[in-house]
Amino acid sequence: MKIAHILLFFISTLFATLDAVAQDDLEKTKDTLINKSKYGLRFGIDLSMPLRSILDDGYQGVELMADFRIQDRFYLAAEIGNEKKDYPEPTIITTTKGSYFKVGLNYNAYVNWVGMNNEIFTGFRYGFSNFSQELFGYDLYATNQIFPPTYVTKNIEYSGLTAHWAEFILGVKTEVLTNVYLSLNLQLKRKISETALENFDNLYIPGFNRTYDFSQWGVGYGYNLTYLLPLFKK
Amino acid sequence: MKQKITLLLFTTLFIWGCTRDDICPEDTQTTPLLVIKFMDISNPTQVKAVDNLRITLANTSQTEVITARTDTLYKIPLNPIATSVDYNFTKGYEGTQPNTDAFNITYQRGEDTYINRACGFRTSFTDIEATIQTEGSANWMLGKSIINSSVENEDSTHIIIFH
Numbered sequence: 214m215k216i217a218h219i220l221l222f223f224i225s226t227l228f229a230t231l232d233a234v235a236q237d238d239l240e241k242t243k244d245t246l247i248n249k250s251k252y253g254l255r256f257g258i259d260l261s262m263p264l265r266s267i268l269d270d271g272y273q274g275v276e277l278m279a280d281f282r283i284q285d286r287f288y289l290a291a292e293i294g295n296e297k298k299d300y301p302e303p304t305i306i307t308t309t310k311g312s313y314f315k316v317g318l319n320y321n322a323y324v325n326w327v328g329m330n331n332e333i334f335t336g337f338r339y340g341f342s343n344f345s346q347e348l349f350g351y352d353l354y355a356t357n358q359i360f361p362p363t364y365v366t367k368n369i370e371y372s373g374l375t376a377h378w379a380e381f382i383l384g385v386k387t388e389v390l391t392n393v394y395l396s397l398n399l400q401l402k403r404k405i406s407e408t409a410l411e412n413f414d415n416l417y418i419p420g421f422n423r424t425y426d427f428s429q430w431g432v433g434y435g436y437n438l439t440y441l442l443p444l445f446k447k
Numbered sequence: 448m449k450q451k452i453t454l455l456l457f458t459t460l461f462i463w464g465c466t467r468d469d470i471c472p473e474d475t476q477t478t479p480l481l482v483i484k485f486m487d488i489s490n491p492t493q494v495k496a497v498d499n500l501r502i503t504l505a506n507t508s509q510t511e512v513i514t515a516r517t518d519t520l521y522k523i524p525l526n527p528i529a530t531s532v533d534y535n536f537t538k539g540y541e542g543t544q545p546n547t548d549a550f551n552i553t554y555q556r557g558e559d560t561y562i563n564r565a566c567g568f569r570t571s572f573t574d575i576e577a578t579i580q581t582e583g584s585a586n587w588m589l590g591k592s593i594i595n596s597s598v599e600n601e602d603s604t605h606i607i608i609f610h
Contacts, residue, residue, distance in 0.1 A: 352568075354568060
């Protein structure tokens, strides 16, 4: 046991010495590699929305996005999109369609290894939507079942509606191929204002997602495929 | 960072999970029922319970609307798609001498009002008129009075029937 400890001591000392020598060598050779990180305009499309358009008959949507690094960790980001969503409940039959844009900043909280360009980011957006809602009809709500439900046909179009909201984003971004990124994000939104409807409500707001009767909050997600046009290297 | 992500995920799921506006709460005022109060013909300020009153639709199948009970206040529905409903009011149901009176209510449908996402729309009724089909001495319902000719809610009586 004692011998083992003594041996260990000597071996360690030996390695420590070698290590120190190696260090000396490194200091002598000058590092010619400069870590340039590429940046530029990154743009792309949301993949989840076209997929949902195929799977869900009552939904159509597309979103394009772009971001640009303005500082080491900050990116100017914007999204633009268009959505159409049916609400086919028996109590209310309605369709909402319209366009939206979101603009804001992303902050990359992830420290990359040399040569890697991944992100764990948070961001804020200001969102604006211009949309219309068409009310086709509804079943009058009755608590008793004595008479069959009365369906009322309406066909009212509420157009020129607008909504503003603030959005908090949390997401991850990975460079899956050179300059090609896949990104997943979750969005927490808070309505700031919306066009109030006479005797109806905005059940869906493009870009904001569905609304809630008793809350100004909303949620959403994104699954983005983007391409980085590397304009600069620094 | 991981904790923050977890927190956000839970918050998101929480908001997603709490969709209480997908179920119409029971206490919501939806399409109102017609409120009928029974009072004493000999003492018109006094409520008087009807013995085992059963209310049915005056259709061929006699759809039961109110199961027989002894009470002073009954709430019955109006059909929004029609402007008239015929009811049969049977007093002393399953007793030795049941007495059925035909009661007709006519009305107009009022404005439809949006409630919320889960409940959708409700309606109201206006211009309530009521007729007790005369059977001479066989009537147990002896008079009526329209207190409120528009049915907006179930908070107050719309029709008083004297017996």
